[in-house]
Amino acid sequence: MKVANAxxxxxxxxxxxxxxxxxxxxxxxALADAGYExxxxxxxxxxxxxxxxxxxxxxxxxxxxxxxxxxxxxxxFRKGLPALDATLDVxxxxxxxxxxxxxxxxxxxxxxxxxxxxxxxAASEWPAYAARVQExxxxxxxxxxxxxxxxxxxxxxxxxxxxxxxxxxTDVQLCLDTGHLLLAGGDPVTALRDWSSRIGxxxxxxxxxxxxxxxxxxxxxxxxxxxxxxFPPLGEGELDLPAVVRTLGETGYAGWVVIEQDTLPGRRTxxxxxxxxxxxxxxxxxxxx
Numbered sequence: 001m002k003v004a005n006a007x008x009x010x011x012x013x014x015x016x017x018x019x020x021x022x023x024x025x026x027x028x029x030a031l032a033d034a035g036y037e038x039x040x041x042x043x044x045x046x047x048x049x050x051x052x053x054x055x056x057x058x059x060x061x062x063x064x065x066x067x068x069x070x071x072x073x074x075x076x077f078r079k080g081l082p083a084l085d086a087t088l089d090v091x092x093x094x095x096x097x098x099x100x101x102x103x104x105x106x107x108x109x110x111x112x113x114x115x116x117x118x119x120x121x122a123a124s125e126w127p128a129y130a131a132r133v134q135e136x137x138x139x140x141x142x143x144x145x146x147x148x149x150x151x152x153x154x155x156x157x158x159x160x161x162x163x164x165x166x167x168x169x170t171d172v173q174l175c176l177d178t179g180h181l182l183l184a185g186g187d188p189v190t191a192l193r194d195w196s197s198r199i200g201x202x203x204x205x206x207x208x209x210x211x212x213x214x215x216x217x218x219x220x221x222x223x224x225x226x227x228x229x230x231f232p233p234l235g236e237g238e239l240d241l242p243a244v245v246r247t248l249g250e251t252g253y254a255g256w257v258v259i260e261q262d263t264l265p266g267r268r269t270x271x272x273x274x275x276x277x278x279x280x281x282x283x284x285x286x287x288x289x
Contacts, residue, residue: 001248004063004258005031005202008041010273011265014043014065014066015150015173018265021273024048027169028056034278035285038096040258041065046087050093057154061096063256064201067147070105071132072121080105086137090142097199099256100140100147101175102133104155106150114222115212120156129156130169137172148175148201153183154222160186169187178239179231179262180265182207196251204244204262206237227264234259234280245287257289 007013010027012020022030024047031039038061041047048056067084069074084100091098095103119127140147149172157166160181167174167208173231176199178188189269192199208230215225235243248257259280 001254001257002037002061002063003281003289004038004040004256005036005277005281006040006258006260007046008042009259009261009263010044010270011263011267011279012042013262014068015160020046021265022270024056028060029057030274031277032058032060032137034281035120036255036281037061038063040101040214041087041090042096044090045084049090051078053090053094055065057095062091062094062098062100062106063096063258064099065091066101066103067136067151068103069132069136070080070104071136072093072104072107073123074128074132076105077132081139083138088145089141091145092143098145099203100145102136102147102149102172103152104157106152106155110156110158112151112221114158114183115214116159117216119173120158120162126165128168130166133166133172134170137170146173146200148173150175150203151180151184152177152178153180158184160178160184160191167195167198172284174198175201177182177203177260179203179205179207179237179260182237183209183212184240185231187239192244192247192251192253196253199253201256201258202248202253203260204241205236206230206234206239206241208232208237215240223264226262231260233261234283241283242287244289248289257284259284266280
C-alpha cells in the first residue's frame with residue numbers, strides 16, 4: 001500500500017469555483033514534506049499536464065483523479081465523455097499508475113439532503129445507469145487504466161444498498177471512501193471485508209454524524225456540510241481508523257490509500273490545512289501504514 005493525499009483536503013476540487021488557496025507547487029511540497037508518496041490530480045490543469053506535471057511531482061506519483069459524469073442522463077453522459085478522455089490524456093503522461101476515479105454528477109435531491117434519507121434511483125432506472133457506468137469503465141480500460149467507481153454523498157450511489165446494486169450490475173471496481181460511507185449509514189470496516197474482492201482504490205477520511213445531523217436540521221446541503229467540518233481530521237470523527245488499517249492488511253489490499261479531508265476553501269487557513277494533512281499522515285504511520 002502507498003499513501004497519497006488530494007487537493008480537496010485544501011479546498012481545491014472540481015465542484016468549487018473559488019480560486020485555489022495555495023499554488024500547486026506549495027501543495028505538492030507540503031505533501032512531500034509530510035511523507036506522502038502520491039497526490040490525486042484535482043481539477044484538470046491545477047497540477048499541470050504533460051512535462052509540467054511530471055516536473056512538478058518530482059519523486060511523487062499521481063495516485064488518481066476524479067472524472068465526473070452524469071450517468072442518470074443519457075445525453076449529458078455523452079456530453080461529458082470528452083472530459084473523461086482529457087483526464088485520461090493527463091494520466092497517460094503522468095508518473096505512477098493513476099486510477100481514474102469515476103464519480104457521479106449527483107442527485108439534486110440527495111445533494112440537498114445528504115446521508116441516505118432521500119430515495120435514489122427507481123428500480124427501473126438502474127439498468128441504464130449501470131450500463132453507462134460500465135461504458136465509462138470500459139472506455140478507461142481501452143486506454144490502459146483500471147478505474148474505480150466512487151460512491152459519494154449527494155449522488156445516486158450513496159448508501160450501502162446503492163453500492164451493492166452497482167456492484168451487482170457492473171464489473172467496475174469500487175473506490176471505497178470511509179467518510180462518505182460512514183455518513184451514509186454504512187460501516188467502513190464491514191464494507192472493506194464484504195466488498196474486498198471489488199475494492200480497487202481506497203479513500204480514507206473521517207466523518208462526523210453529529211455535524212451531519214445539525215446540517216440536516218438547519219436545511220443546508222452537502223457543500224455546506226463540508227464547510228462545517230462534516231469530514232474532520234483523522235481521529236476527530238467517528239471512524240475507527242485502527243480497525244480500517246488492520247482490515248486493509250487482513251484482506252490483502254494492495255493499492256493506493258488516499259487520505260482526504262473534504263473541505264471548502266477559506267474555512268481553514270492554508271497553514272491549518274497543511275498541519276492537518278501532516279498530522280493525518282503521522283497517524284497512519286503510527287498504525288504501520
